[in-house]
Amino acid sequence: MLRFKLPPLFLLLAALLFSNLAMATPSDAKVAGFAGADYWNVVKQGDQGSTQAQGQEAGQLINVAGEEWRLWRNQWVTPAGAYAIGGTLAILAIFYLIVGQKKLDAPRSGELIERWKRLDRANHWTVAILFIILAVSGLSLLYGKFFLRDVLGDSLWANYIMLCKLAHNYLGPLFVLGLLFMIVRWMKHNIFNGTDIVWFLKGGGIVGKAHPSAGYMNGGEKIWFWLLTIVGLVVCASGLVMDFQNFGQDRETMQIANLLHGVGSLILIVGSFGHIYIGTLGTEGALEGMKTGYVDETWAKQHHDLWYEEVKNGNDKSSS
Amino acid sequence: MARMKFLCDSKRCIECNGCVTACKNENDVEWGIQRRRVVTINDGEPGETSISVACMHCSDAPCMAVCPTDCFYQTDDGIVLHNKDLCIGCGYCLYACPFGAPQFPSDAAFGERGKMDKCTFCAGGPEEDNSPEEKAKYGANRIAEGKLPMCAEMCSTKALLAGDANEVSDIFRERVIYRGHNDGAWSMSEEELAYDATQQKV
Numbered sequence: 001m002l003r004f005k006l007p008p009l010f011l012l013l014a015a016l017l018f019s020n021l022a023m024a025t026p027s028d029a030k031v032a033g034f035a036g037a038d039y040w041n042v043v044k045q046g047d048q049g050s051t052q053a054q055g056q057e058a059g060q061l062i063n064v065a066g067e068e069w070r071l072w073r074n075q076w077v078t079p080a081g082a083y084a085i086g087g088t089l090a091i092l093a094i095f096y097l098i099v100g101q102k103k104l105d106a107p108r109s110g111e112l113i114e115r116w117k118r119l120d121r122a123n124h125w126t127v128a129i130l131f132i133i134l135a136v137s138g139l140s141l142l143y144g145k146f147f148l149r150d151v152l153g154d155s156l157w158a159n160y161i162m163l164c165k166l167a168h169n170y171l172g173p174l175f176v177l178g179l180l181f182m183i184v185r186w187m188k189h190n191i192f193n194g195t196d197i198v199w200f201l202k203g204g205g206i207v208g209k210a211h212p213s214a215g216y217m218n219g220g221e222k223i224w225f226w227l228l229t230i231v232g233l234v235v236c237a238s239g240l241v242m243d244f245q246n247f248g249q250d251r252e253t254m255q256i257a258n259l260l261h262g263v264g265s266l267i268l269i270v271g272s273f274g275h276i277y278i279g280t281l282g283t284e285g286a287l288e289g290m291k292t293g294y295v296d297e298t299w300a301k302q303h304h305d306l307w308y309e310e311v312k313n314g315n316d317k318s319s320s
Numbered sequence: 321m322a323r324m325k326f327l328c329d330s331k332r333c334i335e336c337n338g339c340v341t342a343c344k345n346e347n348d349v350e351w352g353i354q355r356r357r358v359v360t361i362n363d364g365e366p367g368e369t370s371i372s373v374a375c376m377h378c379s380d381a382p383c384m385a386v387c388p389t390d391c392f393y394q395t396d397d398g399i400v401l402h403n404k405d406l407c408i409g410c411g412y413c414l415y416a417c418p419f420g421a422p423q424f425p426s427d428a429a430f431g432e433r434g435k436m437d438k439c440t441f442c443a444g445g446p447e448e449d450n451s452p453e454e455k456a457k458y459g460a461n462r463i464a465e466g467k468l469p470m471c472a473e474m475c476s477t478k479a480l481l482a483g484d485a486n487e488v489s490d491i492f493r494e495r496v497i498y499r500g501h502n503d504g505a506w507s508m509s510e511e512e513l514a515y516d517a518t519q520q521k522v
Contacts, residue, residue: 039369043361052337053357057420061359061373066416070382141410145390158406161389165408169431245411246429254415 057250069255077259078142081266085139088270092277099207102283104298112294113311123185124290127178130171135269137164142262169243176236183229189217190225195306216307224275228268235264322484323379323398324441324463326472327492328372332479335360335370339471339480343374346442346470347459353423355439356471372471372480375400375421375439383413383422397463398485399441404457409433441482442469 043049048059057063116124140148141164149157196219199205202212204220212218217225238261241249249257279286285299300308335358343349343356356374361367377400384392384400391406392413402413411433413422424433444461447454454461462469472482481488 039361039367047361049359049361050363051357051359052340053354053359055354055357055420055423058354058357059359060420061361061371062418063420064418066382066418070386070416074385141388145388149390154403154406158389161406162408165410165431243431244429245431245433246427251415251420254411258412258415 056248063251065252065255069259072259073262077262077266081262082143084266084270085273088273092273096277096281101281102206104284104296105209105211105302106298108285108299109297111297113297113300113308114293115289115295115300116293118293120185121290121293123178123182127175127182130175130178131268131272133167133171134175135265135272137168138265139269140164141168172236172239172243176240179228179232179236183232186225187229190222192219192222195219196222211302211305213306214304215310216304218304220278224271227271231264231267234260235268238264321396323486324377324483325398325485325488326374326376326441326469327481327488329479329481329492329495330369330371332477333358333370333372334477334479336476338474338476339372342470342474343439346462347440348455349459350425350437352425353437355421355423355437372475373419373421374471375417375441376419377439377441382416382418386412386416388412393446395443397443399443399463401440401443401445401458402436402438403446404435404437405446407435409435411436413438439469442467 043061044064046060046063046065048057049061051058140161144157144161144164148160152160193215195213195215199212199214199219202210204218205211238257241257242254242261245254279290283303285296286303288299289295297308300311337358340354340356340358344354347355349355356372358370358372360370362369377398379398381392381394381400383402384394387402388410389406389408391403392400393403394400409424409426410431411422411424413436414420414424421438422436423438424436426432426434440458440461442460442462444450444454444464445458447457449464450461460470467473469482472480475481481491
């Protein structure tokens with residue numbers, strides 16, 4: 001009896017096994033065949049269908065990445081940028097009120113040393129003015145709608161924000177050129193060396209009477225240079241990707257470019273506050289160098305002693 | 321208050337593109353822009369499905385949330401409209417929209433896209449109802465005349481439904497029941513394919 005019972009049992013097992021396999025393996029055919037939940041999951045992942053419409057990505061029914069971009073942009077980048085900007089301005093204001101301006105230790109000698117050539121200054125101010133225009137227009141595009149529309153009224157707001165977009169899109173590529181020129185021209189001054197380590201350890205002499213040694217560029221200036229180089233190039237590249245959409249970048253590329261551009265720009269804007277503060281209000285005599293090209297010997301001795309000695313010894317490498 | 325929605329019954333859509341043509345014609349849509357399109361998945365293969373898609377007038381619209389000029393607004397009926405006078409053509413709405421609804425007339429360098437255009441649910445724009453200015457910028461305003469969007473009205477198989485979300489879902493639910501799907505036409509499984517002829521509509 002047992003001999004007769006075994007084969008059907010085996011067959012039953014085999015059939016069960018086979019049916020399980022059959023349910024698992026040709027799932028693709030089933031996905032296509034019955035337009036079930038799996039089918040729509042595939043569509044949701046951005047599967048392209050066919051369509052008579054000729055627009056870009058017209059065959060894509062759903063692109064869920066846009067919602068993710070929206071969350072990143074609206075719930076992280078926008079508030080974080082606002083806190084960073086507000087916080088930096090507050091810290092600088094408090095710092096100025098408590099510590100005040102870094103004065104010259106000795107009276108001006110009246111002897112001037114050339115620090116920046118005409119081309120350096122032209123380059124600096126071109127990039128600086130473009131940076132400010134791009135920062136103001138960019139911040140307006142990110143934050144303007146929260147208050148400026150109410151302040152200006154619809155008609156003025158429409159014109160202002162259109163101007164922001166045009167300025168941003170047409171001046172942006174010029175900024176790229178200016179920044180690239182600056183990076184190439186100034187890189188040789190900004191290689192980190194042992195002096196900078198000591199300079200950083202002493203906090204740059206920002207507070208108190210300490211004056212750590214520095215060459216043509218001090219450690220802080222070098223950090224700003226490399227921040228502008230690395231983050232700046234990311235901002236430039238992502239900006240160009242968004243500015244020249246005529247090459248047909250898809251939506252996901254634009255979403256990533258937009259996030260990189262926003263985060264990078266906000267970092268640079270915050271950094272620029274520090275740079276502008278130290279270069280104007282924060283340090284007596286610092287702006288003169290970039291304004292006239294010449295600095296007072298007293299200032300040079302105090303802030304860039306190693307460079308001052310090089311100039312005095314007649315082997316100034318910076319002006320070559 | 322009604323909440324306006326589109327719904328395309330994928331079991332009825334036959335990819336005739338009648339809705340696309342109706343929309344183009346009714347709204348005098350600019351050359352190069354197509355507010356509505358029909359997408360066919362698995363074209364020519366088993367399981368072919370067509371769906372007509374345009375702006376879905378989201379309740380929580382991503383385009384509205386990311387617009388830098390705040391040019392979008394939602395009517396009391398839940399229709400998402402925009403003000404072309406405020407639009408700067410930055411393209412953010414297009415990046416955010418899951419359905420690729422926002423369209424631009426131009427695609428030139430330096431982000432020169434022109435003013436965004438999209439489905440208005442045949443409800444025009446912020447200008448005075450059915451004024452020449454509104455007509456030129458946004459096309460028809462059938463809602464102001466008490467009519468529904470032209471695409472859905474012209475649909476030959478009544479696959480594309482437009483109107484109050486409650487009405488639309490009632491119609492669809494009824495179809496689902498009498499077509500014999502337990503789970504709705506959106507997610508059919510093998511067993512549910514069988515049509516129960518004994519269940520007659522009363």
